[in-house]
Amino acid sequence: MRALTVQPGIADSARLDEVPEPEACDRTLLVRALALGICATDRDIVSARSGSAPPGEQRLILGHESLGVVEEAPPGCGFAPGDHVVGIVRRPDPVPCPACAAGEWDMCHNGRYTERGIKERHGYGAELFRLEPAFAVKVDRDLGLLAVLLEPASIVAKAWDHAERIARRARAAAPHRLLVTGAGPVGLLAALIGRQRGLDVHIFDRAEKGLKVDQVRGLGATYHRGRIADVLEDLRPDILLECTGAVPVIRDCLAHVGRNGIIGLAGLSPAAAEAPLDIGRFNRTMVLENQVVFGAVNANRAHFEAAAGALAAADRDWLAGLVSRRVPLARWTEALENRPDDVKVVIDFTLRDAAPD
Ligand code: BGC
Numbered sequence: 001m002r003a004l005t006v007q008p009g010i011a012d013s014a015r016l017d018e019v020p021e022p023e024a025c026d027r028t029l030l031v032r033a034l035a036l037g038i039c040a041t042d043r044d045i046v047s048a049r050s051g052s053a054p055p056g057e058q059r060l061i062l063g064h065e066s067l068g069v070v071e072e073a074p075p076g077c078g079f080a081p082g083d084h085v086v087g088i089v090r091r092p093d094p095v096p097c098p099a100c101a102a103g104e105w106d107m108c109h110n111g112r113y114t115e116r117g118i119k120e121r122h123g124y125g126a127e128l129f130r131l132e133p134a135f136a137v138k139v140d141r142d143l144g145l146l147a148v149l150l151e152p153a154s155i156v157a158k159a160w161d162h163a164e165r166i167a168r169r170a171r172a173a174a175p176h177r178l179l180v181t182g183a184g185p186v187g188l189l190a191a192l193i194g195r196q197r198g199l200d201v202h203i204f205d206r207a208e209k210g211l212k213v214d215q216v217r218g219l220g221a222t223y224h225r226g227r228i229a230d231v232l233e234d235l236r237p238d239i240l241l242e243c244t245g246a247v248p249v250i251r252d253c254l255a256h257v258g259r260n261g262i263i264g265l266a267g268l269s270p271a272a273a274e275a276p277l278d279i280g281r282f283n284r285t286m287v288l289e290n291q292v293v294f295g296a297v298n299a300n301r302a303h304f305e306a307a308a309g310a311l312a313a314a315d316r317d318w319l320a321g322l323v324s325r326r327v328p329l330a331r332w333t334e335a336l337e338n339r340p341d342d343v344k345v346v347i348d349f350t351l352r353d354a355a356p357d
Contacts, residue, residue, distance in 0.1 A: 003126035037065030063125025154299035
């Protein structure tokens with residue numbers, strides 16, 4: 001079978017390989033891939049900025065944003081052939097630490113967790129893969145290919161979970177206004193959940209026009225560009241979800257969020273990117289204005305399930321607008337390209353290899 005593999009640590013070593021089919025196993029699901037979402041983490045691994053192969057192996061099967069159809073399921077496991085499933089990314093550390101032992105592997109204490117397609121475990125970028133029922137999430141077949149958005153949606157479901165728990169520190173004032181920085185897939189899915197909560201939603205990005213701007217409007221949210229500091233001074237959001245990872249944007253978010261502001265950092269910056277920040281001033285406003293900054297990575301089963309609810313409740317046409325390109329597996333190199341109007345690019349295993357977008 002074909003699989004998209006990479007040698008972590010070696011830039012541009014990705015290739016479409018012929019690899020053995022998964023071995024027989026009577027405890028796991030055998031899943032045929034339908035779609036694989038591509039994100040910045042995959043591009044980072046291909047550029048040797050992150051990623052590690054399973055112990056004792058040189059190459060890693062890439063891919064962590066999965067969607068597949070069950071071909072074989074152990075009896076009584078809760079899944080049946082024909083079910084559409086998405087694989088959870090992280091596996092608990094082997095100790096396990098108290099968080100992993102409680103199913104909160106996204107909060108692993110010792111960093112010895114593994115992640116499919118990222119850290120020491122083969123990913124989902126293969127025509128067939130095996131999945132433990134405990135790490136499979138059943139999705140509505142009616143969502144079709146759009147269920148591939150579940151993994152990125154799980155990431156924002158976690159950020160929302162944490163932001164809302166922090167917001168409960170103030171009994172009198174529920175959050176009313178949300179600002180999301182970055183109108184990529186993560187930002188737009190974060191905004192979707194904000195709209196579903198009934199918030200006044202604003203999204204900041206640098207695009208002048210195009211798909212991202214249309215998606216913001218399609219959500220009934222307000223689009224902003226220009227200087228983030230001005231936007232913040234004007235809006236004073238209760239919750240700010242930062243989804244760009246862009247260092248100057250983050251610096252301005254930290255400096256201008258405003259009283260009682262909660263900032264969730266969900267985008268990853270390049271390492272060693274500097275922007276000057278007056279720590280004294282930062283500390284004074286954090287303390288005097290009850291501000292909170294938190295980071296959120298990965299997602300546990302509860303977040304995947306919350307995300308499944310958010311996708312099921314979303315307008316299908318709007319969700320479809322997030323998938324800006326579908327590429328057959330044979331043309332995987334195009335899937336890794338970052339084109340100007342891309343939102344989410346997906347490798348569609350059901351497309352004939354020669355088919356156009
Ligand atoms: C994935 C997360 C993962 C993180 C760090 C992200 O792209 O969505 O599941 O924890 O990368 O490896």
